[in-house]
Amino acid sequence: MTPSSTPSTTAILRRELHDGWAVRAVAGPVATEVSGRSFPATVPGSVHTDLLAAGAIPDPYLDDNEALLQWIGQCDWEYRTTFDWVPDGRTDRHELVFDGLDTVATVVLNGAEVARTANMHRTYRFDVADRLRQGANELVVTFASPVRYADAQSLALGYRPQVNHHPFNAIRKMACSFGWDWGIDTASSGIWRPVRLESWRTARLASVRPVSTVSAGPDDSAVGATGHLDVHVALDRATTEAEVVVTVAVGAPGDATTVSVTVPAGASDVVVPVDVADVDLWWPRGYGAQPLYEVTVEVRPEGGIVLDRWTGRVGFRTVRLDTLPDEQGTSFTFVVNDQPVWVKGANWIPDDAFPHRVTRDRYAARIAQAEAANVNLLRVWGGGIYEADDFYDLCDERGVLTWQDFLFACAAYSEDDPLRSEVEAEARDNVTRxxxxxxxxxxxxxxxxxxxxxxxxxxxxxxxxxxxxxxxEDLLPSVVGELDPGRPYTPSSPWSGDLPIDMGLDPNSPDHGSMHSWELWNREDYPHYRDDVPRFMAEFGWQGPPAWSTLTRAIHDDPLTPESPGMLVHQKAMSGNDKLTDGLVAHLPLPDDMGDWHWAMSLNQANAVQLAVEHLRSWAPRNMGSVVWQLNDCWPVTSWAAVDGDGHAKPLLHALAHAHADRLVTVQPRDGGLAVVVVNDTAEPWRGDVVVQRLTFDGVEADATKVAVDVAARGTATVPVPEAVATPGDERAELLVATLGEQRGLWFFAEARDSALEAPRLRAQAVGDGDGWRVTVTADNLVRDVALLADIVDPSLEATDALVTLLPGETVTFDVRVRDAGFVPGAALPRTASRGRTAVAIDPSELTGPRVLRSANDLVARWVR
Structure with missing residues (x-):
């Protein structure tokens, strides 16, 4: 966390320098309408968003504006502001602090160069006491073209292969800002995180690192556990002669455990040990609560005023990554508080191509959507950024585990200076934070x-x-070992568990460590997910388009088709549309209508990933997790995301919620036949009768069996289906239904396109309920994957569930709510959040129209064979 203070109670003065900025192009192929002009600039911000706010450029996210705006990344840009400064008479050290400069910057204060920087992922602190003037001061930050700098550095450092059309591996900048197979090429510049002037005296807190451990209570239980903090404090000193006192308080004010340590003259580092009795352990979501303990660190002269203060929160828990060899290969299991955790994960990318626009509310909305999908881990991918503190704070509060990549992705990187020095400084900054x-x-x-x-x-x-x-193998694990001892580290993903790395061992083996699976999307088909049982699946996924309202907001092709110009701009994957088609036609017919195409591809994405997740969960504990690619998008695009660039939940998000349910019943191939696998990811046993029925599509029972099960907490049970029950009389028109309590799993003997699905006979009614609408749907025949695409009616609307298969006579109710920053699919929107927003002017019958109320049957019944 960034040290924080209250000027009235501490000697340090922090003044934000966010006002009065202007930006102009100073070199490069500047567009005529921008050349010679200066524009108001927002700090934190970026060139693109400043020009967009001024109306000087079109929105880069729309149509083919990406291509029109490539000149921006090839230009040099100057940010300029003035601020008044008057010496306060109490402080004698004055430092200019940048939390983020994107990326190749020259900082000039009052005409004197302060520094040159070349790393988006670092913080910078510069002594400017000799450069400040009483009265008006001029601060100028000039950014060199990131595209031209990366090109030049790729030669200066020596060519290294990578996967982009820009050498992103030659510059310490967010790699995906140069484009990715889901990302827009923006290559912006700007002061992307806060900037301030800090004035202080005697000493300040340079860094604070609370290293936590836990000692078990009596009988090795969590009850009565003792939390231990070694709080590592580094000081910056204005004078080395002064003796100062560092005080650490852990807990709520008035009930805190407090320890003070005197730091003698000449010393700048101290470790303050604090024991906290009877701590409550922090747990991942689904495993327990998330108690957080406030930590306050202060430094002062003996008996004097507080010079500086740091505040943060800690949670007491243990974590290890079990990568021990066993009879099956090499495990990859997260163990928290000695409890193995089956990871229901999703990969996280920057939520905006201009990440300064991602607010705490936006983080909260996206993490809430992850929770609605029953996700318990987010992997922050290495081609993005180290996210803002708000992201990790919210994950702490919600019990969502985070896996943080260092920022190296899909490329080879020079280990020579100046890059090596930048990498080490960047790692130290972010591990400490x-x-x-x-x-x-x-x-x-x-x-x-x-x-x-x-x-x-x-x-x-x-x-x-x-x-x-x-x-x-060396630098990064050394930094982690020094600054964050006890936290697990892996050298790469995928990884086969060997360190030092044996380049003769397959790094992507299903039997060893973590695995990535992309052959299915690229060349095969999603049922082949069942061919492998990896120890841990860290990346896999299937593409689908964004929500209809997002698609039609961003692309204005007339006619709009899967391959119209704007659609191709917003499809970044190599041969992406061909892969979409190849991955669809074995399962669903390829529609000729654009609306049907959109629904078919959305449904196929959801079905593919749900199949994979259920397969992986069915093989616990050999497999101990999956991390789907990917939770979110950074702009409107056809991609692997479950939440699109406008924040709309795609059908995939609901499929993940079903596949990640704490209690899951799934039907899987086993030993040449079928089996029902019961997965119990709760702390209580799950007992009852598994009822397996083979039904005709008319709902008539053809055969059945019943087996009692007793599934241990966090356990699985496999129940073979008798051959007579598992053998259909007509595979086109029969299915298996396995039920345990309120949970059920389905198995269709034929793909939807080859089955006897009929046109859906649905009776639906939408009724307002004060917070939105309740849409009740009853099926008179078998209807697969019923969904309500409410955003088609109004972009502000979203249904709380989707992809529900109805047997003849069954009913489901969908809640439709107005989305806002805190919207949680699967839960009613609080009235306080929805006030004034539920009066969306729609005819409720629109929510039951054929464009909105969709199913797999729609696609099959319309297909002329």
């Missing part, structure tokens, strides 16, 4: 880089140059 968070359970050195060198031809192209191995 983030290590306090109990939700953080893994540091990971890189994304796919070891795999890339092994199988993507990188090694041949490197011609003996360094490629990052020294970072992943």
């Amino acid at each position: 983030l290590m306090v968070h109990p939700s953080l359970v893994l540091w990971n050195g890189s994304n796919e880089n070891v795999w890339g060198v092994r199988v993507w031809g990188f090694e041949r192209r490197l011609q003996g140059r360094s490629w990052g191995l020294g970072y992943y």
Whole structure:
């Protein structure tokens, strides 16, 4: 966390320098309408968003404006402001602090150069006492073109292979700002995080690192456990002669455990030990509560005023990553408080191509959507950023585990200076900032880089140059070991559990460590997810379009087709549309209508990923987790995301909620037949009778069996289905239904396109309920994957569930609510949040129209065979 203070109670003065900025282009292929002009600038912000706010450029997210605006990343930009400063007479150190400069910057104060920087992911602090003037001061930050700098550095450092059309691996900038197979190419510049002037005297807190451990209570139980903090404090001193006192308080004011330590003259580092009795343990969501303990650190002269103060929160818990070899290979299991956790994860990318626009409310909305999908871990991917404190704070509060990649992705990286020095400084900055968070359970050195060198031809192209191995095996684990001892570290993902890395071992083996699975999307088909049982699946996914309202807001092609110009701009994957089609036609017919195409691709994405997750869960404990690619998007695009760039839940999000349910009944192939697998991810046993029925599509029972099960807490049970029950008389018109209590799993013997599905006969009614609408749907025939695409009626609307298969005579009720920043699919919107927003002017019957109330039957019945 960034040290915080209250000027009235501490000697340090912090003044934000966010006002009065202007931006102008100073070099490069500047567009005529921008050349010679200066525009108001927002700090924190970026060039693109400043020009957009001024009306100087069109929205880069719309149509093909991305191509029109490529000149921005090829230009140099100057940010300029003035501020008044008067010496206060009490402080004698004055520092200019930048929490984030994007990226290649020259900082000038009152005409004198202060510094040159080249790393978006670092913080910077510069002594400017000799450069400040009483009265008006001029601050200028000039950013060199990131595109031209990266190009030049790729030669200066020596060519290293990577997967983009820009050498993103030659610059310490958010890699996906140069575009990705789901991302827009913006390559912006700007002061993207806060900037301030700090004035202080005697000493200040340079860094605070609370390292927490837990001692078990009596009988090795969590009850009566003692929490221990070693609070590592580093001081900056204006004078080394002064003796100061560092005080640490843990707990709520008035009930805190407090320890003070005197730091003698000449010393700048101290460790303050604090024991907290009878702590409540912090748990992942679904495993227990998330108690957080306030920590306050102050420094002062003996008996004097507080010079500086840091505040944060800690959670007491243990975490380890079990990667021990066993008879099946090498495990990959997160263990929190000695409890193995089956990871229901999703990969996280920057939520906006201009990440300064992501507010705490936006983080909260996205994390709430992850929770609605029963996600318990978010992996912060290595081609993005180290997210803002708000992200990790919210994950701490909600019990959502975080896995943080260091920012190396899909490329080889030079290990020579100046890059190596930047990497170390960046790692130290961010490990120090983030290590306090109990939700953080893994540091990971890189994304796919070891795999890339092994199988993507990188090694041949490197011609003996360094490629990052020294970072992943030496530098990064050393930094983690020094600054965040006890937190697990892995060198890459995928990873086969060997360190030092054995380049002769397949880094993506299903039997060892973590695995990424992309052959299915790229070349095969999603039922083949069942061919492998990895120990941990860290990346896999299937593409689908954004919500209809997002698609039609961003793309204005006439006619709009799957391959119209704007659609292709908003499809970044290589041969993406071909892969969408290839992955669809074995399961559903390819529609000719654009609305049907959109629904078919959305449904197929959801079905593919749900199949994969249920398969993986059915193999616990050999497999101990899946992390789907990906939770979110950074702009409106066809992608693997479950939440699109406008924040709309795609059908995939609801499929994940079903597949991640704490109690799951799923039908899986086993040993040449079928079996019902009962998965119990709760702390209580699950007992009852599993009823397995083979039904005709008319709902008539053809055969059945019943088996009693007693599934242990956090356990699974596999129940073979008798051959007579598992063998259909007509595979086109029969299905298996396995039920335990209120949970059921379905198995269709034929793909939807090859089945006897009829046109849906649904009776539906929408009734307002004060917070939105309740839409009740009753099926008179078998209807697969019923969904209500409410955003088609109004972009502000969203249904709380989707993809419900109805047997003849069954009914489901969908709640339709107005989305807002705190919207949680699956729960009613609080009245306080929805006040004034439920009066969306719609005819309720629109919610039951054929464009909105969809099913798989729609697609099959309309298909002329």
